[in-house]
Amino acid sequence: MSVTLGEEIMLLSLDDESGQAKDRWTAGWTVTGGLLLELVLAGRLGVDGGRLEVTNPSPTGVALLDGCLERLGAWARTTRSATVAAWLWKDQGKTVEATLASLRERGIVTEERHRVLGLFPVRRYPEADGAAERELRARLAAVVLEGAEPDERTGGLIALLHGARLHRLAFPDLPRGQVEARMAAIAEGQWAGDAFRDAIRATQAAVPAATAAAAVAAAAS
Template identity: 40%
Template sequence: MSTLIAEDLLLLLLDDETGRLAHSDKIRPLLGGALLIELALAGRVEVEDKTSMWSTAKVVVPETPPPDDPAAQDPVLGAALELVRDRPRAARDLVDRLGKGSKETLLDRLADRGLVRPVTGKVLGLFPRTTWPAIDREHEAAVRRRLQDVLVQGLVPDERTAAIVALLSTVDHAHKVVDRGDLSTRQVKKRAKEIAAGAWAAQAVRDAVKAAQAATTAAVVAGATVAAAAGG
């Protein structure tokens, strides 16, 4: 089954039984970062050189699309690409814009594919809430096996798996999606960070991938800071 990195990320963050989403307060920049990384890995976006030490590197769309352009075949990626094409923006701005509304769209797609199902209810009998328990777990299990191979067995990840690890590491969740076996939580976390920082993307797209990772991390940290301040 062909899925987006963002869709695999959602499946990993959803509790199969309850259908509740982990890190729901951080999901917008996470999904935005996943979409930006997917476009980068497909060669559909790149990062321009900074024009000065005071400027911010901007993400742009190259003039010539690659053969078998995935953005031309997937409406979610196509919409994401058009947003990037609108005008050059910093990655941090893009992950927020790309992530807006993406959770609902992607969850609906997963439901249409028979992987999850929407269950509506109310919290405290008052506030409406939709959860998304799993129906077919085969695809998610395959994703978890690949993560197990790289995080626990130490195999070299492909670009897609490395991207998922990098995004999960952003919210300190990578160690929660595998069976650690004899490894400690600390060891798995360290491996996830090493993968996130590694040269797993081709040189032509590495700048865009790193920009998306950094922007996602910054957005997640900023959101956590605001939430902590509000709670205080």
């Protein structure tokens, strides 16, 4: 399989040279939402009114997705609040770690470990092979800047980035005003089936809510 939606969002968030994540919290929630959308596209997951349902528990053959599917299935069986928002809160940390590990195993990024002040461990993920990110950015540019019609995966990615206000991750050298209207139009377009659009809307609503709640929690601590 090609790079997943979650991996694509992670690639956009990582600085190619330093390996540090930009918009770390929001990007993390959005990576988690990207894997949910990938499972919807794979026919393994459904979203109804913001609630998640595993519709087919069989493996996809992609380790990153199958790990997420297994965790999600076990969690959904034991909770009454199997919503997209609740899943983002529960699994964001594991999803981010698993996505970084997948990119590292593919040889797309490398891992560097440092200690700040000789005490605090820090991990960074500079780019090792830029082919996947170059293809991704070219695809985004073709749709957003040149007016090409998006396929479901590209449209879903753009909708997620727009909903999370991560425009600058996709187009760091352009003012947001230059791309925002086109990304909004794509997000509202008719390029996806109803099930996928329902999943996108639920994820678009959940990511900003999670980000705002995390900011409040951090300020109160």
